[in-house]
Amino acid sequence: MKKLLLLCLMVVLSTNFYAQETATKAAKSKTEATAKKAKSDADKAKADAKKEAAKSKKAAKDATDASAASATATKKAADKEAAKAKSDATKASKKATSAAEGAKADAKKAETKATVAKKDATATKKTATKTLKETTEKAPKVADKVTGEYNGKKVYTGPKGGKYYINKNGNKTYIQD
Secondary structure, three states: OHHHHHHHHHHHHHHHOOOOOHHHHHHHHHHHHHHHHHHHHHHHHHHHHHHHHHHHHHHHHHHHHHHHHOOHHHHHHHHHHHHHHHHHHHHHHHHHHHHHHHHHHHHHHHHHHHHHHHHHHHHHHHHHHHHHHHHHHOOOOOOOEEEEEEOOEEEEEOOOOOEEEEOOOOOEEEEOO
16 A cells, blocks of 8 residues: 555656646646546455455354354354355455555556656657757758858858858857868
8 A cells, every 4th residue: 555655656746847748747637547546446445345354253253152152053053154254354355455456557557658658758859859950950041052061060151252050059150261
């Protein structure tokens, strides 16, 4: 239970550090909703298991009390009822455990989806940056002639004979002869 709560808290806090687009916010809200649902399902399952255990203990106690007062035949019936109550409690406990494991699996799936959404957002951001760099290199507004290469950049010659290249910021950097 503590691990599930810690995992949910970690997912919520890790998504707060990245100011992404609405796709990330949607993934975050889905993750939180799934985690809350899983938590509530696990809590319900635990509560049901506790109720079943209390019922079985009470039935066993009643059976024990009844067996002490009655004859040997009544004691056998009470033992059967106590065994049945005990098996019911065991089944309820197993159900609660499986529900908790299902909730953990749902939380892992939600975390995986959130991670994928983060990677997609990062890839989109990188693609946008690459596109920006490519478009700034084609920056000359005047149709200047390409006359060579300088440090891996194209060298342009302007209308008055000045030679320059476009730097990484998209600005003209003039070259002296």
